[in-house]
Amino acid sequence: MKFFIDSANIDEIRDAASMGVLDGVTTNPSLVSKEGRNYRELLDEILEVVDGPISAEVVATDKEGILKEGRALAAIHENIVVKIPLIPEGIKALNVLSDEGIKVNVTLCFSPTQALIAAKAGAAYISPFVGRLDDISHDGMDLIEQIVTIYDNYAFDTEVLVASIRHPLHLAQAAEMGADVATIPYSTITKIFKHPLTDSGLERFLSDWKESGQQLI
Numbered sequence: 001m002k003f004f005i006d007s008a009n010i011d012e013i014r015d016a017a018s019m020g021v022l023d024g025v026t027t028n029p030s031l032v033s034k035e036g037r038n039y040r041e042l043l044d045e046i047l048e049v050v051d052g053p054i055s056a057e058v059v060a061t062d063k064e065g066i067l068k069e070g071r072a073l074a075a076i077h078e079n080i081v082v083k084i085p086l087i088p089e090g091i092k093a094l095n096v097l098s099d100e101g102i103k104v105n106v107t108l109c110f111s112p113t114q115a116l117i118a119a120k121a122g123a124a125y126i127s128p129f130v131g132r133l134d135d136i137s138h139d140g141m142d143l144i145e146q147i148v149t150i151y152d153n154y155a156f157d158t159e160v161l162v163a164s165i166r167h168p169l170h171l172a173q174a175a176e177m178g179a180d181v182a183t184i185p186y187s188t189i190t191k192i193f194k195h196p197l198t199d200s201g202l203e204r205f206l207s208d209w210k211e212s213g214q215q216l217i
């Protein structure tokens, strides 16, 4: 299973990368806007820190505009994956870009049939948003199960990239379901380490060691 970080914050990306388990990065216009930085400079920095797929999203909503922005983003670096919204114009552009050998991450997926059409059009990744479905009282993880089944049934190469992850349980369920990638916000990465028994266990080991009066090195 691949771990991406869902962030445009360079400090978060650096810290996650230093753990040695980071395979890629996803960004979106909202995350980029929060940073208040020049998008191109930010992408260059991210590309220096992480040697893996970096999703950069278009903001055009018509086929020609998406093609123009998508080609420009892809030309920056071979690791750039062009992120395109799941709308009819996006699917038309996806067909062209994938024929040109450009990798596309199709975003804002909320249904199995949306995922099916994206795979048929040649998406490298599909990004179903689990947290936003949970927000409206639909079980987001049910969608992951459906997409994994559909893609397995027809041996699609499109990778299932679980997005809008809000907590470690989403990650555990995604792994159980066999999702290819999880894009994890920094706040959730830090929560993975939090367990009261880990904290109290470590505290006990350290106080016992101190009492023993021994030196390790």
Ligand code: G3P
Pocket: 006, 026, 027, 028, 129, 131, 132, 163, 164, 165, 183
């Ligand atoms: O990058 C897309 C997705 O992960 C956004 O997550 O938390 O804004 O629903 P969220």
